[in-house]
Amino acid sequence: MGVITDKLPGVLEPVPGGSVLLTAVDQLINWSRSNSLWPLTFGTSCCAIEVMMATGAARHDLARFGAEVARPSPRQADLLVIAGTIVKRMAPRLRTLYEQMAEPRYVMATGSCAICGGPFMYHSYTTVRGADEIIPVDVYVPGCPPRPEAFFYGLLTLQKMIKEGESIRHPGERRRPVLAALPEGMTLDDIRKEMQDLLSHDANVNMAAAVAEGARYSSELKDF
Amino acid sequence: MDALNLIAAVQALQPDAKVREQTDQPTLIVPAHALVALARQLRDDPTLRFDLLETHTAVDWLDEDRFELLYLLASVPLGHHLTLSVSIDRDEPVVPTLCEVYPIAQWLEREVYDMFGILYDNHPDLRRLFLEDDWVGFPLRKDYEDDFMLERPE
Amino acid sequence: MSVHVSTLQARISGESTASSPLSTEEYFVNMGPQHPSTHGVLRLVLRLDGETVREVVPVLGYIHRGIEKMGEHGNYRQFVHLVDRMDYLSALANNWAVTMVVEKAAKMETTERIQAIRTLVCELQRIQSHLLWWGVFGMDLGGFTPFFYGLREREQICDIFEKTIGARLTMNYIQPGGVMFDIHPEFVKDVKAFISYLKPKLVEYDALVTDNVIIQERIRGIGKLSAERAIALGATGPVLRASGVAHDLRKSEPYGVYSQLDFDVPVGKDGDCWDRYWVRMEEMRQSVRMIEQLIDNIPEGKTFMVKPAAKIKVPAGVHYSHLETARGILGVLLVSDGKEAPYRIHCRTPNFNNLWCIGEMATGGRMGDLVAMLSSIDIVVPDIDR
Ligand code: SF4
Numbered sequence: 157m158g159v160i161t162d163k164l165p166g167v168l169e170p171v172p173g174g175s176v177l178l179t180a181v182d183q184l185i186n187w188s189r190s191n192s193l194w195p196l197t198f199g200t201s202c203c204a205i206e207v208m209m210a211t212g213a214a215r216h217d218l219a220r221f222g223a224e225v226a227r228p229s230p231r232q233a234d235l236l237v238i239a240g241t242i243v244k245r246m247a248p249r250l251r252t253l254y255e256q257m258a259e260p261r262y263v264m265a266t267g268s269c270a271i272c273g274g275p276f277m278y279h280s281y282t283t284v285r286g287a288d289e290i291i292p293v294d295v296y297v298p299g300c301p302p303r304p305e306a307f308f309y310g311l312l313t314l315q316k317m318i319k320e321g322e323s324i325r326h327p328g329e330r331r332r333p334v335l336a337a338l339p340e341g342m343t344l345d346d347i348r349k350e351m352q353d354l355l356s357h358d359a360n361v362n363m364a365a366a367v368a369e370g371a372r373y374s375s376e377l378k379d380f
Numbered sequence: 381m382d383a384l385n386l387i388a389a390v391q392a393l394q395p396d397a398k399v400r401e402q403t404d405q406p407t408l409i410v411p412a413h414a415l416v417a418l419a420r421q422l423r424d425d426p427t428l429r430f431d432l433l434e435t436h437t438a439v440d441w442l443d444e445d446r447f448e449l450l451y452l453l454a455s456v457p458l459g460h461h462l463t464l465s466v467s468i469d470r471d472e473p474v475v476p477t478l479c480e481v482y483p484i485a486q487w488l489e490r491e492v493y494d495m496f497g498i499l500y501d502n503h504p505d506l507r508r509l510f511l512e513d514d515w516v517g518f519p520l521r522k523d524y525e526d527d528f529m530l531e532r533p534e
Numbered sequence: 535m536s537v538h539v540s541t542l543q544a545r546i547s548g549e550s551t552a553s554s555p556l557s558t559e560e561y562f563v564n565m566g567p568q569h570p571s572t573h574g575v576l577r578l579v580l581r582l583d584g585e586t587v588r589e590v591v592p593v594l595g596y597i598h599r600g601i602e603k604m605g606e607h608g609n610y611r612q613f614v615h616l617v618d619r620m621d622y623l624s625a626l627a628n629n630w631a632v633t634m635v636v637e638k639a640a641k642m643e644t645t646e647r648i649q650a651i652r653t654l655v656c657e658l659q660r661i662q663s664h665l666l667w668w669g670v671f672g673m674d675l676g677g678f679t680p681f682f683y684g685l686r687e688r689e690q691i692c693d694i695f696e697k698t699i700g701a702r703l704t705m706n707y708i709q710p711g712g713v714m715f716d717i718h719p720e721f722v723k724d725v726k727a728f729i730s731y732l733k734p735k736l737v738e739y740d741a742l743v744t745d746n747v748i749i750q751e752r753i754r755g756i757g758k759l760s761a762e763r764a765i766a767l768g769a770t771g772p773v774l775r776a777s778g779v780a781h782d783l784r785k786s787e788p789y790g791v792y793s794q795l796d797f798d799v800p801v802g803k804d805g806d807c808w809d810r811y812w813v814r815m816e817e818m819r820q821s822v823r824m825i826e827q828l829i830d831n832i833p834e835g836k837t838f839m840v841k842p843a844a845k846i847k848v849p850a851g852v853h854y855s856h857l858e859t860a861r862g863i864l865g866v867l868l869v870s871d872g873k874e875a876p877y878r879i880h881c882r883t884p885n886f887n888n889l890w891c892i893g894e895m896a897t898g899g900r901m902g903d904l905v906a907m908l909s910s911i912d913i914v915v916p917d918i919d920r
Contacts, residue, residue: 198568200575200597201916202622206703209666210692213685228569241619241916245512246575246596249567275616278532279607280600281519282511285530301703402851404638431765434856435882439869450867452854452882456765456781463852484768487890495602510595510919519603520878532607 176371183319189234189260190318193223193311196233198253200240203267206301207239216304221311230256235314238293239301241269243282247290254291262318263287264310266297274300312350386462389428394418400465405452407463412475415451415466419481422453422462429455430462433482436489438496442522445470447498451478468498477503495520560588565904567596573670573908574915578892580901587896587904592889598919605879610636610710610846613879617866618704620883621917623663626656627859629708631881634789635866636710639853640846646791647835648712653790654828655695655707657821658725661732662691663860664818667912671811672743674909675752680743687735694724710846712838725829729822736818744815753807757895757907760805767894768887771862772813773911777805783858795824807903807910814912845874861885861912885917 199208208226211218218224227233230253242250254263265287268274273285287293294317297310383406391397394414400407410418422430430453439448451464468475477500478485489500490509497518500506508515517524566577575596581589601620605613610632617628630652637644669684692702697718699707707714718724743749759769764777774781782799784792800816802809840846850872856865862884869878888911895907 202619202703204574205622205666209670210685210689210702213669213689214682215686215689241597241599243596243598245598246567249596253568275619276599276601276604278530279604281524281526281529281603283599303702400852402849404851404853407852433768434863435865435867435880437867437878437880439878450852452865452867456779459786463854482768483766484887484890487886508595510598512595519600 186319190315191222192225193221193235193262193314194225194227194233195223195235195237196230196253196257197226197228198236198238198250200238200242200246201269203239203269203301206304207237207266207297207307211304211307216308221308221315223311230254231258233257234261236261236263236291238263238265238270238287239267241274241276242284242287242290244284245282247284250287251290262295262314263291263293264295264297264314265293266299266302266307266310268298268300271296271298386428386460389425390418390422390462393421393425400463403463405461405463407465409465409467412466412468415464416476416478416481418464419451419453419478423481429458432456433478433484433488434461436478436485436492438492438498438520440470440496440520440522442470447473447496449475449492449498473498474501475499476501479503494518497521567593573913576889576913576915576918578904578908580904582901585901587899587901590893590896590904592892594919596919597916599916601920602878602880605876607875609874610848610876613876614709615704615706617881618706619916620881620920621859621861621864621885621914622703623666623914624659624859624861624864625703625705626652626659626708627857628864629705630656630790631855631857631859631864631866633708633710634857635853635855635868636846636848638855639848639851639868639870640710642711642846643839644712645835645837645839646833648837648839649790650828650832651713651717651837652708653792653795654725654825654832655699656790657824657828658691658694660860661818661821662688664814664821665691667814667860667909668739668743671909671912674905675749677743680739683735683739683742687732690728690731694721694728697721697724709838711840711844712836714838716837717832722829722832725825729825729829732822736815736822739815744812750808753811753906753910755804755806755808756899756903757807757810757910758805759891759895763894764805764891767891769862769891770884770887771858771860772810772817773862773888773891775800776802776809776813778803783856783863789857791828792824795827797824807906810910810912847872847874848876856882859884861914861917862888881920883917883920885913885915889913889918 197208210216212224212226223235234257236254236257254261265271269276270287273283276283277285284290295310295314297306299306386406387399387408390408394410396414397408397410400409422428432454434452434454436449436451439450441448446467447470449466449468453462453464466475475498477489486504487509489503490505490507492498493500493506494508494510495518507513517526560581560583563580563582564577565580567575577593577596579591579593580587601616604616614629614632617632618625620628665684665688669681672680695705696702698715698721699705759773759777761777761779764774765779770781778801780799780801785799797820800813800820802813848868848870850870853868853870854865856863863882864884865882867880867882868876871877892908892911896904899907
């Protein structure tokens with residue numbers, strides 16, 4: 157995030173009430189990051205149709221989640237959606253694409269191919285068994301191919317993760333990767349409802365909670 | 381043209397051609413040296429007109445120590461099919477290329493070279509097609525071994 | 535001054551002369567493998583002279599998964615689900631191609647109902663595939679609207695498939711000896727509703743894109759492919775038909791119930807991008823016609839002739855059969871040694887051959903037209919690489 161955010165914790169922490177402010181800043185940054193994910197258009201095979209095309213189109217409408225600005229250049233994108241099989245010949249290119257993306261960058265592995273090689277796990281002499289052999293992955297979305305709804309579930313999981321996870325106090329520190337599998341017995345209506353809840357809930361930053369969190373943090377600091 | 385007439389017509393062009401058993405399409409076994417001349421005749425003969433090389437691939441008969449090359453020809457205007465089969469030695473896998481007769485053969489042969497390591501004499505651009513240039517071995521051969529490949533547990 | 539003008543003209547028509555004062559240096563541009571308009575991970579190496587394309591060399595293998603090798607390690611049923619992932623926009627036709635060769639070789643019986651269902655779902659998927667192509671073609675030309683329209687209609691077909699098949703993309707539905715499930719009770723009603731919904735939409739598409747003078751100016755006369763070259767390069771499907779060759783396996787070697795259906799094979803004249811566009815639009819109408827004839831006449835009967843768990847053995851020998859997917863002829867060559875697993879299985883995929891036509895089309899053309907040409911061939915890269 158640059159010089160200001162790098163210096164900010166060191167300057168603010170000793171000031172009275174500074175950590176309250178810091179937490180609020182954290183929340184604001186994470187909120188804006190999570191709601192404006194710009195994906196890189198990177199689809200290698202079948203999953204790309206479902207995950208990149210169908211989601212972006214009329215019915216599913218990725219724009220509801222602020223993630224519709226698909227960028228063909230990795231330098232402008234911050235979400236890498238690995239949609240499809242990765243083979244040995246493509247693996248170095250994938251790594252290059254990942255490295256060209258600016259921090260903070262997030263990676264979603266959608267489809268069983270990107271998770272473990274999927275249907276091509278056995279007896280294939282080229283398929284890489286999982287994208288996480290090449291680059292770190294934040295969220296796994298299972299399915300062959302995942303339905304667009306499953307992809308959204310993964311996206312929401314990632315947004316949640318971004319909101320809770322990072323702090324400018326510990327830049328680059330991430331939570332463990334998560335598997336965005338739908339819980340057993342969950343129906344389409346449940347997902348829709350959950351999405352709606354999340355969307356309405358996330359529409360504004362909860363400043364009161366942020367201040368309370370900051371106060372808790374500074375009191376912990378004092379005890380320490 | 382039905383299968384029997386077709387085979388008779390081709391055997392008139394190339395007397396060495398023998399019928400291959402166990403196929404569901406008219407298939408003739410052709411010696412490798414006669415392949416290009418025969419293909420050209422098949423393409424240009426006005427009653428045969430095999431103008432489409434539908435596909436070309438190879439089979440590795442490891443036990444018999446030979447490769448069998450299959451050329452599936454079709455005629456778009458006349459609608460009949462013919463398969464040519466060429467057997468070559470596994471230790472010396474060289475055949476003449478069909479690029480001059482069917483341009484698409486250039487890429488089909490590159491694929492077969494990539495997968496089986498069969499060398500095509502006179503081919504203009506014989507490189508690997510799918511795998512990297514430094515790949516070791518030819519994956520579709522029956523004796524191909526690769527530590528990377530996983531066996532499916534039973 | 536006159537020299538200057540003639541050189542410019544020569545350059546515009548794609549023939550720069552070495553002695554001209556405006557001659558440019560040739561250079562190479564790498565397009566792909568990660569590129570928004572190569573429809574997957576295709577890489578093209580272009581040799582350019584200014585704006586003029588001198589040579590196009592496709593580089594393959596970025597999604598080569600070794601399906602043919604994997605086929606040798608499983609039984610026939612297990613191979614069916616692998617071909618779904620080849621040309622995923624014609625997954626049902628791919629299933630059928632494998633099924634067809636296995637059924638033919640093992641002499642399995644089928645019923646009229648099975649064949650009618652297969653034909654119906656394949657035609658639905660042809661529309662689905664062409665709709666997606668239409669949207670993407672529009673997007674590659676720079677218009678975003680067709681993409682939304684095409685995919686909106688596609689979703690409706692997805693819904694129909696979901697009810698009967700349970701999947702949206704990778705179907706695994708047509709199996710040796712039948713189809714996985716009988717059609718959903720609402721299938722007939724849904725399909726009829728969809729057809730009556732689609733018909734006015736196709737008229738709307740014509741008003742929006744086909745009759746659009748900008749589109750016509752953009753794609754007419756570029757990417758020409760003559761009939762002789764198309765056959766010599768092994769092109770099939772809409773690419774071949776746009777060049778004026780009425781070669782369609784549904785007509786010339788009918789399978790399924792196509793012999794009972796009344797439909798036309800649209801052919802183009804010049805083999806340019808416009809003809810390929812027009813042929814596909816017309817094919818959608820023909821598919822609608824076929825579905826209308828079939829939907830009320832699905833015969834009664836069984837939908838599965840052998841148990842799904844039954845082992846299939848194919849007599850030793852070489853077997854081949856082919857059919858027409860949305861992109862051309864898909865053939866499956868099966869070499870069996872009498873065991874449960876194929877000794878060698880090879881897929882003759884339409885996209886592999888169609889792709890090489892890009893060299894023929896683009897050479898001498900303009901760099902800016904290349905994407906339109908590539909899009910008009912409608913390639914699916916995993917089908918090339920397998
Ligand atoms: S997970 Fe399935 S649908 Fe996705 S790329 Fe792999 S094979 Fe295709």
